[in-house]
Amino acid sequence: MSKIAFVFPGQGSQKVGMGQSVSEANEQAKAIFTKADETLEYPLSSIIKDGPQSELTLTTNAQPALLTTSIAILQCLREAGVHADYTAGHSLGEYTALVASGSMSFEEALYTVHKRGQFMEEAVPNGEGTMAAILGMGREALQSITDEITKAGDAVQLANLNCPGQIVISGTKAGVEKAGVLAKEHGAKRVLPLQVSGPFHSVLMKPAAEKLAAILEKISITDTKIPVISNVTANEMTSASEIKKKLVEQLYSPVLWEDSIEKMLSLGVDTFIEIGPGKVLSGLIKKINRQVQTFAVQDIESCNEVAKALQEVKQ
Incomplete structure (x- = not known):
């Protein structure tokens, strides 16, 4: 039986205009962008739509912007009946994976990654x-x-x-x-x-991790509905207590992306769907294993194409 994993990109994949075709075509996707503005109390959606790129690239904007765009695109896939057996995300993308797996609400994840971006910026003076x-x-x-x-x-x-x-x-x-x-x-x-803008995933991020731990204590994290593969261990994580711990460790630990993909392959995943702007993760997955099927869903066209391709496989 074919198994599907949803994978979500991290910082660096952001680009002005991302997710706009999905927002225009899908009411639920559009509602995600509106909810982002309401939650953060500033117009994140217009920075995503109109830029400038320099403002979108600031860590405090890029992190919530990528989460918002990927979750908006996910609405479109779900409406088309595409669901995953596992999720994983590269660094920041792990938060998107946790929202997709039902462990965090979109609003709380958004608030957390906005803060995470701030703490990462503050941890080490720029240029050091x-x-x-x-x-x-x-x-x-x-x-x-x-x-x-x-x-x-x-x-x-x-x-x-x-x-x-x-x-x-x-x-x-x-x-x-x-x-x-x-x-x-x-x-x-x-x-x-x-x-x-900083030495991410290094011990220099420990001050940021301590501040993040305080935020994670305040928000509601539940056990996942589908397993998330952890950046820190490359193993399945499903319990709320483990997720909190691993999100803190993730800031100063290596992202074991190759190991995470190998783990999902060992669990029977043969189809990876990258959800969000760009095709960085799809490219990495192909370098890890050429045999697997990868799709990159970043707009309404690719969403419809993937849904159609997977329906044909089922028949």
Whole structure:
């Protein structure tokens, strides 16, 4: 029996105009954008619709904007009768996965990610921390490089284990630069500095994690209706208490994306539907396993196409 996973993108996928065709075509999707404005008490929907990109890219806007857009697109898929057996999200996308799995309400998740964005921005002064993608190097070899540099006094660690040969490192500016140089010396194909405002998924985010823990204590999180694969462990998480704990740890722990996809494959998932702007996750999944079916749903056309393709499979 074919199993479906919904996967949700994280920060970096945002673009002006995302989700607009779905909002125009679907009343429930439109209501999500309206609800976002009401919940946050500022016009997030017009920043999503009209930009400018520089404002949309600010962490405090990008995080709620991506959550809102992905949940709006999800309404359209659900109306078309498409449902998932598992969900997962890349970093911020994990909150969208939790909403999709019935563990958090949209409004509370929105409030939380808006705060999460603020705390992440505040944790490290701008310019002191950064991230870089290391291409063509195994995790063990890279891990020993980052350990060595951290031990010498410049914190740096593995942050996103995205797919074979693509790992993002995160930490102090000096730590990331030194690790990049050593990685090249030890055979990495490329080192790509990322345009980010902070060292996400590194120990430098611990002050943000403490503030986030206080917010998560106040909101209502319930057991999931369908399992979510955790960024932190790459295992299924279903209980409310574990979800709270893992969302705090997620801020300073690596995103085990490759392991999460492998886990879902082992659970029988053969169809992955990326819900939100862009096709970043679909691309990573194809690099992990070429045999699986991937779809990227980001507008009304792709929503209808996927619904039709899956109906034909069932028949």
